[in-house]
Amino acid sequence: MSKLARLRSFIHDMTRLVERHGEDEQRMLDEGEKLLRGLIAQDDWLPGEFARASPGGYRQYLLHCDPLERFSVVSFVWMPGQKTPVHDHTVWGLVGVMRGEETCEEYSKDLKPAGRHPVRRGQVDRVSPRIGDIHVVSNDGAEVAVSIHVYGANIGAVRRHTFDPASGTPRDFVSGYANATLPNPWDRSGEASRP
Ligand code: FE
Secondary structure: OOHHHHHHHHHHHHHHHHHHHOOOHHHHHHHHHHHHHHHHOOOOOOOHHHOOOOOOOOEEEEEEEOOOOOOEEEEEEEOOOOEOOEEOOOOOEEEEEEEOOEEEEEEOOOOOEEEEEEEOOOOEEEEEOOOEOEEEEEOOOOOOEEEEEEEOOOHHHOOEEEEOOOOOOEEEEOOOOOOOOOOOOOOOHHHHOOO
């Protein structure tokens, strides 16, 4: 399989899944997790420009957005020591670590610390307003961490919140993306021209 074919195949499978079960969050999380585990099991397909770290802060690169914005696929890149603010998502999300290791600190709806756990390479974490939606993700390790996330919306354009952990004060937050151009998994000329 060519490298970006893995991403293409994941997009195919997620599109079929959202067509069939897009209204069923539990099913999207359960079956989406299996697909995401498959995608991150082989760390050979993500083009370097979408895995580039920045000393200015963690990066998020859009890899694919469903044309109807029912889901999006994003790569996140953290240098050692980088972390997100306390934030929510407002939609379901899957976080699959492909390189390095991440730490997730969860918060309850009233902003009380609700536990902390590592997400190791190959593991997939879940968020949603129903099961717990507020967290901080950090890279406490010694190497750059890269994770592939799938969300039930065009996440970079969703109006959501960051929170001051001391006071609980929410602030409006729209994350956007670090990239203006996307990977191209659709050039199939190589395989199409094979006899
Ligand atoms: Fe998050």
